[in-house]
Amino acid sequence: MLSVSDAQAIILNLVQPLDNQQDTEVVELLAAANRILAMPVTSTLDFPHWDNSAMDGYAVRYEDVQHSSSEKPTVLQIVEEIPAGYQPKSTIEPGQAARIFTGALMPAAADTVVMQEKTRREENRVFILAAPKPQEFVRHKASFYQAGTELLPAGIRLNTSEIAVLAAAQCPQLNVYRCPRVAIFSTGDELVTVNQALQPGQIVDSNQYALAALVRESGAEPLLLGIVKDEPAALEKVITHAAAIADIVLSSGGVSVGDYDYVDKILESLKAQIHIQAVDIRPGKPLTVATLPAPQSVKDAMNRVSTCSPVYFGLPGNPASVLVTFWRFVLPAIKKLSGIKEGWEPVFLKVRSHDELRSDGKRETYLWGKLHLIDGIYEFHKAGGSHSSANLINLAQTNALAVLPPGKALISPQEEVQVLQLIIP
Missing domain, CATH: 2.170.190.11 (Molybdopterin biosynthesis moea protein, domain 3.)
Known part of the structure; x- marks a missing residue:
């Protein structure tokens, strides 16, 4: 079983940034917020324009x-x-x-x-x-910026200040990377949509909504492929279609070792190369990461959005596991793919813990909660209730994950703890 750091290294090595020639588009300045700049920008204007x-x-x-x-x-x-x-x-x-x-x-x-x-x-x-x-x-004229030199470099996210600079520089259109396309589907005979009445033994497919929101927040485009029954033929069909239309494929469920967990077997039958099948993390141990082969049919090849092999993430089915593995592994992959020049890795902070934090000490453990600023010092407050991977309810309003490394079973109140910030930069 791979360590968390080794899994992250493998994933980031698999993902290649979008091509700055083939994977770009021109957008109007007002539509450029949160996009990734594909080409450096220069201006014909000095700043200030005059003394x-x-x-x-x-x-x-x-x-x-x-x-x-x-x-x-x-x-x-x-x-x-x-x-x-x-x-x-x-x-x-x-x-x-x-x-x-x-x-x-x-x-x-x-x-x-x-x-x-x-x-x-x-x-x-x-x-x-x-x-x-x-x-x-x-x-003095040109003391802030000299005309003809680089104003903004390629590979940066265009936030408010960059948009203001570009407007002042009279740049009405920009060359940006296209948004990465992320196909999302959920597996399981027990799943129903939010509009269906629940029958005994059924659960609502919240994972697809959570992943769609996370993908959209990251600046990528979610492609929702719905719920897929635990049937090999149905799974093979949707995975093949997803590989043809997306840069990254996300599925939830079907990657453990149960009789109805077919994802890994289907990937093998499709000649996918499986790089990860389990990670030493709690929650989220069953995690499949694979590269899918190029589409075989002419129709699928024509629909292909990129020349690179799509990366497949088979996430666990439990909702807390889905969110934790997305934040820890999928988000950095999307950021690297999107064309951002640097800063793909998760951002960790060392803060003070308000609560006692416990784990079994065997796996790298993530506990969700909130960061509060107390007297100028950040403090982590663990969410109340059970931290079961099936408990979605107390994940609401989470903005950080406390990390207990292997071998560390207890962090006492007021002790320093490393946390993963969940704000997407």
Whole structure:
């Protein structure tokens, strides 16, 4: 049985990023939020676009005011008023100044701005009551960014600040990676949809909804293939179809060692290469990871979204196991596939535990709960109730998983614990 770290290494080695030539599309800026930039962006604009004032005050020549003080103020003639968006008409001569406002263009020959709080105005004259620093409160052209150089690199997620930068740089369209396509289905004769009345022995297929939400949060496109009965022929048909339309295939259930667990056998019959069948983790021990062969039929080959072999994740059937194995193994794979340049691995923090945390010490154990900021220090609060892999209810509002490594059966209250953050960056 593989360790968690070895399983992660195998998975990330299997997954290859989308191709920056074949797997890209052009989108409008307003549709680019949360997308991954496929090509570096440059701009024809300098930032700032021109020398401008960072303060309301007076544009002056430094050599005129360098010895100013409240006892011996420098008196300058005001020759122009320059609000933001106005093109200055004057050149500042010795003994002159221009009234200027934040963001306004600097007039010719002026090299410094004196903030208005250090001046006194009398009609068309201004008294400079303190010596400024040379070039004080002047934002120089191209001091933030020089036109023609790289503005944003490829392989980053476009969040709010990047969208703002691109708008300011007048980039109305962008080349981004297409969204990875993730096929999702659930296996089991006992499963029903949310709209069906429950009969004795049946359970609602919550896994498909949970996985669809997680896939969408990760920036990928979920392809829902429904519930598949525990029948080899039905499983083979849906796996073959999923391999033809998706980059990643997620199934839940059917990967343990029961009489009706057919997934691994079907994968072998389809000539898939199975890389993982069990991981030393609780919950989530039965985990199948395989690479599926290229589609055989002409129709499936034409529908294929990528030239790379799709990666198959056969997740356990219990809902807590599904969520934990997704957060721990599938999410990093989707992030790498999506074209993000770096930072695929899960983010762990060392925090203080509010509660006593226990495991049997045999496997790497994940306990769900919430991070709270207490007096400036993050503290992990374990969710109440049973931490059974079948208990979905107390997973609500979870934002972190506490990790107890093998051999560590107890973490006492106020002791340090490593947690996996569940916020998708």
